[in-house]
Amino acid sequence: IAPSSRGYELIEPYYRQGPLPDVQGSRHREAGALEFLHRWEQLLGNLCRAGFVIEDLVEPMHADPEKESGSFEHRSQYVAPYVRIKARRRGGAEAPPAASRLWLPS
Incomplete structure (x- = not known):
């Protein structure tokens, strides 16, 4: 995302193929x-x-409205930079389901 006069703009598509463009000077990207x-x-x-x-x-x-526009902390006011997930494998030797059991409308 990039800073603009109204906040931040999403500039990379959600549904995409391939890596993100290279970045310099990022706290969380090498x-x-x-x-x-x-x-x-x-x-x-x-x-x-x-x-x-x-x-x-x-x-x-990580949000901090006092930080400079475009900084990691300022941008974090608008979108969470990442999530932490805690997951545990279910017990037993059963195989995972082959396909989703969630019904989705056509």
């Missing part, structure tokens, strides 16, 4: 590293489909 976006379905759905139970999900608080 210069030159390939970094990919992961959708909620990929993160949480795949954990559940692999036999895990989600026990907790936390959005660490």
Whole structure:
């Protein structure tokens, strides 16, 4: 996301292929590293489909309105930079379900 006169603008598509553009001077992204976006379905759905139970999900608080516009802390007022997920594999030797059991309308 990028700062604008009205807050921040999402400039990278949610549904994308390939890595994010390279970044310099980021607190949470290493210069030159390939970094990919992961959708909620990929993160949480795949954990559940692999036999895990989600026990907790936390959005660490980094927001600081006093920091410079465009900084990690200022941007965190508008969108959580990441989440922490605690998941535990269900007991037993059962295989995870082959497909989602969630009904989705066509």
